[in-house]
Amino acid sequence: MAVKTPTPASARDAPQTALDLRLARDGKRRRSRKPDHNPLRDGLRLERVPDPHVFVLFGATGDLTRRKVLPALYQLWRTNLLPHEYRVVAIGRRDYDDASFRAEARTALETFSRVPLETEPVRTFLDRVDYHQGDFDDDGMFERLATRLDGLDQTHGTRGNRLYYLATQSSAFPLVIGQLGRVGLDHEVHGGGWRRVVIEKPFGRDRDSAIRLNREVGKVFREKQVYRIDHYLGKETVRNLLVFRFGNGIFEPLWNRRYVDHVQITVAESIGVEGRGAFYEETGASRDFLQNHLLQLLALVAMEPPATMDADALRDEKVKVMRAVADMTPAEIDRDVIRGQYGPGWVSGEQVPGYRSEPAVHAASETETYVAAKFAIDDWRWSGVPFYLRMGKRLPKRATEIAIQFRPVPHRLFREAAVDPEPNLLAIRVQPDEGILLRFGSKVPGLGLDIRTVNMDFTYGSAFSVDSPDAYETLILDALLGDASLFTRADEAEAAWGIVTPILEAWAGRPAPPFPDYAAGTWGPPAADQLMETDGRRWRRI
């Protein structure tokens, strides 16, 4: 047998030992090892279309389905990123049939699609949507569903591949998952296709309930079938954070305690609870934002470089850094974690009511609509560098930003300058105006030597297509392709709850501060500013 040129595809087949060489020369050994990957796939990543499948959507008539899931599926369909053999089975309690649900879905697309609708793609998209009516506690409904899905495999060539998307209230997760298991819809059969389940947040309401939920899910699905969605991780800038950190040589050497003074992560919302008072009374800012979005951002900023971009390598690093967040005693929680609640005020030129006057909110509610916290990460890289996180509703504007504040220069050189140069700052804006800003000192033109801080500003809008995909498009496509990197793993969710649960417990043990403690349209309670001032720092003006 002729020795082949060592191309990547054949390198594994090349003779390895003297025996191999002799056998190869004698022609006695035939190539028998099977290739373990498809060489024709190289370079096709972006063009890859998911396998034929049925998208099984629980919570068909819910807000999330209308606002996010259907528009994202339509956009994927329109841009030919979904396979030809593709069906949606939408499951809900309300009394629709296929035709009336399609009409309803069309209305949702008309209202919420981020691109103008085109007649033909909308028609072919809706043609593939079926409605399946029933209650989640109705055993018969799931049995009919199993039959229906098998039928679709036969009639529409979807080959037993199914993605179950749980866009329901979180209280329904264990029930739906249990039912899927009961009728055997979780089983991946050899050659018969994959089964995956996408779970929306919240994953539990504290550490124990998260562990319980994971256990319920684990009874039915294996962890590699489970995709816990945190839509923040699908945002372009958040994904760019990985590229920014590990695709550039100049920042990573500075990304540690020697050069970084502190880190600020801000998620500001100008909206209030938007009619979801009952939901918010149950959750509050800590459960709604701190446990997932804020800690995910913290993990991405602080984690060590993963060895590969594969899903588990990335998530291992995130879990590691979350576990390195220092435990806090109740006294430290009192000092370093601030909660707040908005009162009436003015936002964007409009008068708005206080939280306690919102519909379905208790008149003496102690639910926090603002949370600010100072965390320490006890590892080699970050020891001594505080991470300040804040999130609030009814703040003056909508903005999400990660700011890396570098240390000041070690030696004051420009003594005759009126002011010292400000330390450098790197800000990564997630929304709006996604982009990256680097701040540095520059000489003011003139005869003197004055230093002024200037910004070097990169905005996505001016460098790339204005057409960034919506986070749900990114994440749904990833789940369909079986890429779990941007989804939360069970231990990751538990680690994040491990940070937040002691805070919730400490708060539950004592009365809240006198709420409301900030007016709508201001940057949060004074206590949050004091938290920074005690450390000789201040929150960034955004």
Added chain:
Amino acid sequence: MTMLEPPVGGWIASIDSAPGVPVMRWASRARTIAGIEKELARIWAQPDLATDVSGDGRAARHIAARTSVLNLVVVARRPELGEHSASIISRLTGRHPSRTLILSPVDPDGPAWLDGQIQAHCVLPRADAPEVCAEIIYLTAGGEAGRHLQAIVAPLLVHDLPVTVWWPGEPPFGTPMADEIVGMADRLLVDGSMWSGDGLARLRSMAALFQDPSLAVTDFALTRQSRWREAIASTFDMPDLLPYVNSLRAVEVTYASHDDTGVAGTSNVVKPLYHVAWLASRLGMTVERPLTAGASGWAGQLLEAALRSGRREVGVTLKPVTSSAPSGTTLRVDLLAERRGSELRVSVTAEAETVQVRAWLDGVTMLERDFRAPRRTEEDLLAEALELTGRDPVGTNAIRLAALLAG
């Protein structure tokens, strides 16, 4: 032509611009390079550039920002090509380069002259975001000036940004003029399926450009076939069929031809050849015998070649059939693989807007699948190509191997 030109044109008062819809916001003219440079500076000299986007007369100020992505140089040796390219590019404002130069050399034997039309096209990404603008400069060069395009282009490039050269039609690779222009480029965009004759000679001279290790080439003819590649690759995603990927015996590509005289070389075969070249380059094959005219089919002569994969020889056939499809369009790709006495046949066909793949193992159907493959417009292809940076090894290797197959 006077030495001191009065400035002509300027900002065009804003019409109501909806987010996402590009509008021309500046137009002016100059007849020297220095004049054009002055006009370009003038566009950005107004710091307080305001547009009344609110539409109700309120002074809603949206400072315009220039994009800074790359320079796009279009060589349009026929005026209609230039107009066609310009209309595509202006539709891409907002997701496209900071500066586009559209070059049209005319009247090569007349006196030397230069005419530059400078335009800025702007788009609002969102209602509340700053306006984003890109510049388009139409350069018509007469006489001797048209033979030294590089001298016109070089001073007008935005410095430090990559240069992409889009050469629709027939680039005269190997001539001093083409060498000069391509020498400035980081990426060259062509469409090999538009070349005259069988396109193979031009393909060979294009592959020679890869001697410059920094030049990347995007051939729309190759990009257009992505759904075919997806369809072929999907066959070998099946674990049972994957082992056959290294046991190919024959590849046959059937393409449309309008010529029934039977003479090889009259239909452009770049696209059919790319299918073979992509497969061969991904599978580490080498060229055993380049394409030669083979037996005569009923719609023209077959082209045959041989590849080598390990010990085996892989037969290659390009087969023309008379069809209403545009000449040179791929109609069908057939693969034959043999392994341990079993035979895998894969057939990929296109119909309207779908690509269908079927696979049989010893006569038993293993796979039947459709891929949606709407025809991609030049606008899509250009937008996609402009977002690429660096050499794409898959495409580069395919083009190289295609040139080797061409002989």
